[in-house]
Amino acid sequence: MRIAAKRTKxxxxxxxxxxxxxxGDAAYESYLRSTAHQIGSCRTLxxxxxxxxxxxxxxxxPNRCC
Amino acid sequence: xxxxxxxxxxxAVGLLGGGALxxxxxxxxxxLNAMWFVVAALCCYLVAFRLYSAFVAAxxxxxxxxxATPAERHDDGRDFVPTNKWVLFGHHFAAIAGPGPLVxxxxxxxxxxxxxxxxxxxxxxxxxxxxxFVILFCSIRRDGKSLGQMAREEVSKRGGIxxxxxxxxxxxxxxxxxxxxxxxxxxxSPWATFTLATxxxxxxxxxVYLRFVRPGRVLEASIMGxxxxxxxxxxxxxxADSPYxxxxxxxxxxxLTAAIIIYGFSASALPVWLLLAPRDYLSAFIKAGxxxxxxxxxxxxxxxxxxxxxxxxxxxxxxxxxxxxxxxxFITIACGAVSGFHSLIxxxxxxxMILREGHARFIGYGAMLLESFVxxxxxxxACAMTPGxxxxxxxxxxxxxxxxxxxxxxxxxxxxPLQPETMTNLAHAVxxxxxxxxxxxxxxxxxxxxxxxxxxxxxxRLLSIWYHFAIMFEALFILTxxxxxxxxxxxxxxxxxxxxxxxxxxxxxxxxxxxxxxMIVAMWGYxxxxxxxxxxxxINSLWPLFGIGNQLLAAVALVVATTILLKMKKLRWIWVTxxxxxxxxxxxxxxxxxxxxDPSPRLGFLASAKDLARQITEGKIAAAxxxxxxxxxxxxxxxxxxxxIFALMVLVLVIEAIFQWYSILSHRREAVLHESPYIxxxxxxxxxxxxxxxxxxxxxxxD
Numbered sequence: 001m002r003i004a005a006k007r008t009k010x011x012x013x014x015x016x017x018x019x020x021x022x023x024g025d026a027a028y029e030s031y032l033r034s035t036a037h038q039i040g041s042c043r044t045l046x047x048x049x050x051x052x053x054x055x056x057x058x059x060x061x062p063n064r065c066c
Numbered sequence: 067x068x069x070x071x072x073x074x075x076x077x078a079v080g081l082l083g084g085g086a087l088x089x090x091x092x093x094x095x096x097x098l099n100a101m102w103f104v105v106a107a108l109c110c111y112l113v114a115f116r117l118y119s120a121f122v123a124a125x126x127x128x129x130x131x132x133x134a135t136p137a138e139r140h141d142d143g144r145d146f147v148p149t150n151k152w153v154l155f156g157h158h159f160a161a162i163a164g165p166g167p168l169v170x171x172x173x174x175x176x177x178x179x180x181x182x183x184x185x186x187x188x189x190x191x192x193x194x195x196x197x198x199f200v201i202l203f204c205s206i207r208r209d210g211k212s213l214g215q216m217a218r219e220e221v222s223k224r225g226g227i228x229x230x231x232x233x234x235x236x237x238x239x240x241x242x243x244x245x246x247x248x249x250x251x252x253x254x255s256p257w258a259t260f261t262l263a264t265x266x267x268x269x270x271x272x273x274v275y276l277r278f279v280r281p282g283r284v285l286e287a288s289i290m291g292x293x294x295x296x297x298x299x300x301x302x303x304x305x306a307d308s309p310y311x312x313x314x315x316x317x318x319x320x321x322l323t324a325a326i327i328i329y330g331f332s333a334s335a336l337p338v339w340l341l342l343a344p345r346d347y348l349s350a351f352i353k354a355g356x357x358x359x360x361x362x363x364x365x366x367x368x369x370x371x372x373x374x375x376x377x378x379x380x381x382x383x384x385x386x387x388x389x390x391x392x393x394x395x396f397i398t399i400a401c402g403a404v405s406g407f408h409s410l411i412x413x414x415x416x417x418x419m420i421l422r423e424g425h426a427r428f429i430g431y432g433a434m435l436l437e438s439f440v441x442x443x444x445x446x447x448a449c450a451m452t453p454g455x456x457x458x459x460x461x462x463x464x465x466x467x468x469x470x471x472x473x474x475x476x477x478x479x480x481x482x483p484l485q486p487e488t489m490t491n492l493a494h495a496v497x498x499x500x501x502x503x504x505x506x507x508x509x510x511x512x513x514x515x516x517x518x519x520x521x522x523x524x525x526x527r528l529l530s531i532w533y534h535f536a537i538m539f540e541a542l543f544i545l546t547x548x549x550x551x552x553x554x555x556x557x558x559x560x561x562x563x564x565x566x567x568x569x570x571x572x573x574x575x576x577x578x579x580x581x582x583x584x585m586i587v588a589m590w591g592y593x594x595x596x597x598x599x600x601x602x603x604x605i606n607s608l609w610p611l612f613g614i615g616n617q618l619l620a621a622v623a624l625v626v627a628t629t630i631l632l633k634m635k636k637l638r639w640i641w642v643t644x645x646x647x648x649x650x651x652x653x654x655x656x657x658x659x660x661x662x663x664d665p666s667p668r669l670g671f672l673a674s675a676k677d678l679a680r681q682i683t684e685g686k687i688a689a690a691x692x693x694x695x696x697x698x699x700x701x702x703x704x705x706x707x708x709x710x711i712f713a714l715m716v717l718v719l720v721i722e723a724i725f726q727w728y729s730i731l732s733h734r735r736e737a738v739l740h741e742s743p744y745i746x747x748x749x750x751x752x753x754x755x756x757x758x759x760x761x762x763x764x765x766x767x768x769d
Contacts (some may be wrong), residue, residue: 018150018153018156019285020285021150022153022156022157022160023284023285023347023351024282024284024347025282025284025285027147027282031143032143034141034142034143035143037141047281047282048277048278048281050282051276051277051281051339052337052339055339056338057144058343059343059550059554060553060554060573061212061414061415061554061557062411062414062550062551062554063161063411063414063415064164064346064547064550065161065162065163065164065547066165066166066240066400066401066405066407066612066616
């Protein structure tokens, strides 16, 4: 029973993370992790700047199909 | 022992799939249960994925998990983001799944359920999935380069320019035809028009929330948005019941055309965070929900498929669109089996986010299989209604007759029983004024979906709510393609214009933004207008044009893929991409030829123009209608010219590629691959993407 609860919890945690990544909720966290590894890179964007920048990038190339 | 067990299980899956396909193909007489379609499709997909995609991955492409992908090498948290394969599968599927696999199979149901279903399964397994997978692989090996860049580097400079022009031209037709589907779905429907119109202020509200209140909190904003959208679907009934508001939201085809053109321009010119992105979030959630609900509904209700396997219209005399089963079944199904547009996604965002080369099989091949399954479900939904009702909804008045009595009599004369009151009762049940002559596929698919949903939850009382939910779902994500496509088209126009006059190419220059937005909207808007005023309903001419364009783009992608395989010295396995290329070139060239030169005025653009010109000369057209008829003649000639340009562009690229292949095979030219150099991955084999820099075991499961 305890094992089943543990597995369910782990599954739900993974599902929640996956959902946040899929819809873009976790994009800024991912960006911060990425910039933390870059030495001497440019200024880190704020969450609002990053959100707008990311949208401008995404919608400047084909990202929705017929 | 384990191997034997595996073999037995896969043999059983294969036999089950083969048996179900056989039942679909050879069943005659009594209606067939939809479960046969589901079982046949799922088993065939499983076998195709397990065997064929594994073969392509191992033998043809030799995927290498030790090689660092662009996401690892250029990880910047913006464009290049290492992403868990399930999450990326979701991203990729959300990007490739558009209205095509829903509308195409619905229209192709006029030939009966059999040809469309077979092509959806076979075409996807051996054509569409292979194209998506191979192009994704090629782009990964080239730092996420686009199809146009790969065509320029691997085929020729001219090939690259042709590919870029083909994308722009096909995008214009695509945007026009999907806008036409929305116009035909909303025409004279105050409920549907109100619902869709209110999604715009909802999107603006979400845009402001995401920009200023809680930046980037997409999930919570989307949940609020979806709740509001469901509310307005229900509230639409009150609007339809109110004489005043019903009148306000009852719009003609031309009024809707103007509204959609203004919307497209606004979405392209306004900041992306304000309207376009929040609509896209709404659409993504509703799309995922509606597709899973449809699958669940079909499994729960298990509807009977009432359409015969083959109809009399395989001879080319169909009322929905003209043309014989070959090549027009393949052209009409388009995206559900093979879609050229997918190659733009496979060489766009996805290759920059993929964690390992090995994931390309699951994401590239697997996502297309799922899209094909969506097409099979759309086919089931369309074929689950009585054939008489299907033809009544999808046929234009110029073919079946302008009145309900005349329409019913015409459809009965084709051998499909239909009483006028059946359509009146159905329209009343779904909350519409009429369901006659609603060509475009969306209304008939919505009726099919609503019947399946209402049999699952709510019964006949909720039929009207489900119908309008389905219409809203289709229109919402069609408009998402329309606004995103218009914006991308605007950038293409700016890029081309920037070569002539540099300031025009600057993306932040407001006059350039407004002018390029106006240009791209004017291009697709003109074709939309021509479709709306077309007496045959527009779909008859524009959908085949879109299908031809889409399949030609797929041929372009496969030509590039074949050239790359040849340069990789995979001559032995070249048939993997060459066979679908040859098939697509044959199908599209035949369709192009027939659409231009066929002597029947219903099929051939030039014959139709000639027929109308003859009627003017013989005085058969009333003086008041001569100007309109002359405009129709011009439009038909324009359609013929566009088809010819599509075909010519692809012929030039194919000839270029054949010269390239010949030079390589005869050792006159060295086969130079433009791959990025090999760099070994630094990540552990069990690394799955999220939280690099944190404990690997804490990352999202990849298992």
